[in-house]
Amino acid sequence: MKPKEFLLQECENVRSTLRDVLRHDYAAGSSKEFYNEFCVRLDFLESLLRPVDPDDVTSLQTFADEVSLLSTLVHHIERSHAGEFPWSFTEYLQKIAIPLCKENLADNEGEPILRVYAEGGLYSYQINLENDLSVLNIGRRVFTIVFPRTLKHYVLLHAIFGHEIGHAAGTIPQHKAELRDKVLGPLRSTGPLTSISQARLWLRSSSAPAAIQELRNQYNDDSYTEITRNQLDSWFQEFMCDLFGLVTFGPSFLASHQTLLLALDPTGHRWGPYHPPYICRKAMLWHACKHLKWDQFAATANGSQLKEDMERFFKTYIGSNVPGAWEDVFTAKQVEDAVDGLIVFLSAAGSPSFSLPDQSMLASLIEMLRDEIPPCGSDLSGSPKPKNRAVDFRHILLAGWIVSEQPFADAGSGKDSLDFLTLNKLCEMGMLQQRAIDLYDAKHKEAA
Amino acid sequence: MSALVKAAILTSIRDKRLVVSPILAAEQLGASSIDLRLGNVFLMVRARGLSDVDPARFAHSDGAAGDHALEQARRQKHERFEAPFQQKFLLHPGMLALVPTLEWIKLPPNLQGMVTARSSWAREGLSIATASLIHPGYKGVITLELANLGQIPLALYPGLRIAQIAFHTLDNDAKPEDMGSRFNMAFEPVEGNVSHGDEAFLPKNS
Secondary structure, three states: OOHHHHHHHHHHHHHHHHHHHOOOOEOOOOHHHHHHHHHHHHHHHHHHHOOOOOOOHHHHHHHHHHHHHHHHHHHHHHOOEHHHOOHHHHHHHHHHHHHHOOOOOOOOOOOOEEEEEEEOOHHHOEEEEOOOOOOOOOOOOEEEEEEEHHHOOOOOHHHHHHHHHHHHHOOOHHHHHHHHHHHHHHHHOOOOOOOHHHHHHHHHOOOOOHHHHHHHHHHOOHHHHOOOHHHHHHHHHHHHHHHHHHHHHOHHHHHHHHHHHHHHOOOOOOOOOOOOOHHHHHHHHHHHHHHOOOHHHHHOOOOHHHHHHHHHHHHHHHHOOOOOOOOOOOOHHHHHHHHHHHHHHHHHHOOOOOOOOOHHHHHHHHHHHHOOOOOOOOOOOOOOOOOOOOOOHHHHHHHHHHHHHOOOOOOOOOOOOOOHHHHHHHHHHHHHHHHHHHHHHHHHHHHO | OOEOOHHHHHHHHHOOOOEEEOOOOHHHEOOOOEEEEEOOEEEEEOOOOOOOOOHHHHHOOOOOOOOHHHHHHHHHHEEEEEOOOOOOEEEOOOOEEEEEEOOEEEOOOOEEEEEEEOHHHHOOOEEOOOOOEEOOOOEEOOEEEEEEOOOOOEEEOOOOEEEEEEEEEOOOOOOHHHOOOOOOOEOOOOOOOOOOOOHHHOOOOO
16 A cells, blocks of 8 residues: 555544544533534545645655644544543633633634543643644644543642643744743843853852752763753743743642642752753742732631631641742742733633632631532521522632641541542532532523 | 421531532422432443342452452443533433432431432432432432333433432431441442342352
């Protein structure tokens, strides 16, 4: 079989697989939209491929890449069963992410087609937006959310998706320039990372903490500190996406960020070609929290229990392992300007930033968790006419993280320990119940 | 032992002894019961998964994760579906499905729950007649064993009111050691273990 014939056959194979995946049920996103988009792409690809000269190897190579891309996407759909990821969380996540990934395309409103699937473990968190619309430049981008298969129920950790949203939003051409001005501009304006030479000096500085000096000795190689322009650019993308995470998901992002990143690098000081040291990211996030006055929320909390809970939370995720001067690569002013720029960007895009909950609401969600009840806006007053409340799913996450630090208000309560998995499942269930409350209330408001 | 009327049920909820969460509408509160809604998980018996349900197969194993045959038998017995709200699930005649309630229930030591079908669904052939007693001290979702006794498929949607729970007071509080249940703190249906406690009557090499 010649390459061209085989590629045409593979188009048929992709079509056949596409039909096959309709055997499954899908939760988030519409399989109809995805199916139609793929049929259009396949038809178009075949129409371009058929007239190609069988000896035109350059064109055939391009088509091979395109067919391969389609077959990979179809394969991911098979991992997209509703039972493999927390779809209630995903439905809420979409509301934040999709407005950021809209674009002005000629033929439609530019809303991407959402696909969600699960694979792998700790490193699997991803949100991808198709980079280029390739030679098939005809349709909508496919927006993919990837959950770690092993962490299906760990909704508290899923706050890390706030960071991934930043990567996806940065893919949209018209957002790139805006983010460069509003967020990256302030971050790059001054400090030890403004140029490659300064960054190298900073990494080799004698004032670096012992952990860094140990790393340098361990590698015994200058190349470890020979950071390149591309690497530095990647580091700034990571810093920017961390701010996305914090501004979109709130303090829960601090907790999931620390939990996941320190699990992957317990020293907190390692850096890689694409990722700056965790400890520097944490220092930046703390400036952002202070600017947003989240640290003062605890001070003004009504009731000593909530105040105590909030203080414990911030102590765990900010107060421990406090970054020193070397790690503090941005000034407070730089971070403040970047955060303000990001909030303006999110607001213009129609994506809701995190706002602190009403204190009584947060206290009530925490109390529900400590009583081993899924946290949501459920009316537990015993009223004959129950009035349930709207609750932002991010406030459920915050309550979950707060309770993870001390499952029971009275440490000596003698109750069984509420383990982290159970806590996550309670929060997941709370989100599902909140979806039911929201649907019911919306329908009844509409009827009224 | 007596059944609670609506006012007594609401008083128990107000006093934080009883939890039924969430109650979406006043219409869920009956004269002496609360309507329960269908949750989002469906555990279906898979016809090709297992030749038969033989308690002896499960009786003499410690259930360790390394026991491939046992785990496979358990996992292949059911097929699991998750359906978001507004997505249809068809329950065909003769089919058995384990489903959770949307509501999270917590019972105090002096109350037991009795779950029955709502008569409007029962008239369509939907049966949830089995395992209707909820022990005092239970917390979690309630697993309903749904069967379609009619002759045409029933379309079910998560969130529909399909069952109801009534509450009965007990003469005394149940003792803590008697309140443990293998299904306590359930977030979704799980397969049962029909050999549990009866191993003495089951052969070793089935």
